[in-house]
Amino acid sequence: MKKIIALLFAAILMVSVVGIGLAGGNPATCKHSSCRWVTKKAATCTSAGTEWYTCNSCGKALASRTIAKKAHDLQTTTVSSTCTKDGYKKVTCKICGTTISNETYKKHGHLWNLTGSTYYPLTNITSFSWKCGWCGKTAGTSQFGRPQYAQKPNAYLE
Ligand SMILES: [Zn+2]
Ligand SMILES: [Zn+2]
């Protein structure tokens, strides 16, 4: 019984809410004397929005217009290039994720400086040791004989 009363009460409430909504309100006879712009779809940074010129008393939409797209909310991520890895500067939108620009910084390779050499007469081999002037990585090369010119390690050695 209580449940039925509650349902009845809810039904009466709904009818009265609808009634208030339509107050003053037959669109066919209404003069639409008081209107305002109501947002139907908010604009975002990826799509335009819409608003309707709506009558305050009957609720009829009399006109519609477009709300311009919002600007993207930009953020910049920068990763420097290293001897062996490319870097980048990327501008994206925080809200929709659109990439606005993406600039790549090429890896620049190790800067090998000779730090020592040893000649081994038994094998007739000279070994060279190297150290990168940028990242400090070390590497070794070896050549037959006592070469005038020392072969550097690969510039992009990982
Ligand atoms: Zn109206
Ligand atoms: Zn965006």
Ligand SMILES: [Zn+2]
């Ligand atoms: Zn390096």
